[in-house]
Amino acid sequence: MGTVTPPDGLTFDDLIARLAAHLRTRGSLTDESWEDALRAVPRHLFAPAAAWFNSNHAGAPRGRFAVDEDPMGWWTAVYADTSIILQTDDGAGDPLSGKGLFSSSVSAPGIVFPFLELLAPQKGDRILEIGTGSGWTAGLLSWAAGANGVVSIEVDPEVAARAAANLGEAGFAPQLVVGDGTEGRSERASFDRVHVTVGVSDIPMAWIEQTRPGGVIVLPWHAGGLVGHRLRLKVLNETTAVGCFHGTASYMMLRDQRYNTRWTSHHHEAAHRSTTKLHPRTFWNMDLGAQLLCHALVPRVGWHDVSEDGADSLLLYELDDHTGEGAWAACDRRPEAAEGEVTQYGERRLWDELSSAYRQWVSLGSPGYDRFGLTVDPSGTHLWLDRPSARKWRVRT
Template structure:
């Protein structure tokens, strides 16, 4: 990698202290031991000498930085709240271009540490990690739980080889295996903790079955809507886990659960047209509690906002596993108009589903994010309000 120490004007301790201060100020680092982990498991040992960096917040660096060309910029980017792109298009793309589907990265510290704090590993815990990536989080977990405590599964052999080299360089005792994380790792179950570093919509029962009763699973839950959600599940028994949400999180999806991420309008001449008094803006910055209920009642659907020519629009599309002609909808409100125009096509009327779910949230008294939780059992996934035995909605898959 070239130089292993920061250039003149920088120190490793200074870079770590600055990053830790930033994370504390944003509420992403509240446990002092994880600041200690930042020093004990140096992030630069897991970053390529040249990489594309994406920012987790507005002031973080973004773009291509190379250690040999711009050492100061590279070190600054590594010790900022950035994601470091390791792979695009499952290895077929150029990770230095910043283009294509990002398929592996060193995740941003601003989302890594909130998940680690939710997991709350203790010395002696047996931990299963789904998605090794660079190996950085496996090394952090190993530092927290002790030697030979972590088994990390990586589906991509090339990425696994790179992660293994990084772990050796960092002196970490985390165990790395190549395999399908959906199946877990029954050979060494049960585990006390399961740490998932990829977005999932359908939560595999194997993870619950391989976790001790009372054990914890943390994961980015991406079932639709606008963003993913930090979910902390506590395992009740071999078939059931119950938990609550702890904020938003956007991660790369588990490979076998990927879906289309782009709105596509088609068959406009056959689309159904109507009007509504609901503004598209209602869903732009929707309350997270409302979003959770909409995800439950409007499954496998995503939406995003558009504003142009003084008007507002909301575009909805079915997450249909790359099918070319899935259902879609658009709600367009022209500047000064009293009603918005709604256009819908497909087997589903997506605008009708979404607006009905939103109305139900209002009728429930606009419950907040912290009142919702999730149960996972052989019957599927159920969203609940206030308590698992109270009002529930079964997620449709």
């Protein structure tokens, strides 16, 4: 894509300035040096000539754009807060359709730069990146730290080959590895920084072992559910890392840690029925602190709200762990009712689990999101409140 230039009416500098201004307004770009990185590592060099674009916010372009069909639309979409789909269904699908499981992308700038700012790479840092994708973030890391210190691992050989070509065209040459990112790269350890671009529920100990004491790991932590959290860990020693959360950020999951949505509501006749005074609307737009505790204590569960015919409902479904049929639950409450009707099916009672976790959050005084943190060590992953030595919960994933 290096020989393609913006059409009349657009300039590269204008596109960069407009994108940077948008990111600053949304609070996604607070360090001015990363605007220089946008210019030094041009995003269009990592975008296919035709691609499906997903918007990261209302008003951003969405849909299929091709540079030879609609150059204005394509350039505008590339330099907007969009994710650019590179692959679907691990290569078996059509990435131009916008359908199927998105399995590789050029992540949206509004997601990329908050992670890079948390990582805070410095010149001379040794950096391990998990998930090369298009190569764009590997290029940004190389610009910030120097290419000789960057190692980037990609599990998919075809995606990795395209990334190598993209990076070469952009003038960067980090070490690219095709393999399992959960194993890290022990022969290049120890690292100062680990940058993870895939959703993770179980944090591999290899990343901690291969990071120097005082080093930093940033990743989207998915806690066993669909919603991810931007997590910054500081490594204490080769077995322990401690960190805090910095907002939500949902990513494509690490392939070995994916969950598939299951819904088996046809088993109504075998379901358990009860009532509750807890309103299903309680879980609509729930406080982030409550969400975090619920995600940690109620593993492999997704939920969404429904309002139909005057009734409010919350539907819960188990995310596939490849055993049995799965479980589901629903809480329905009509406006005039004093209680909600609860229906649950499967070995797990999902409504009971979720409502118990929520009540625990309330009993703690409804703590805010910024009071929670995480410790990872050989004994497991533990969520804590206020400080690592205080109240903590072992996270089940």
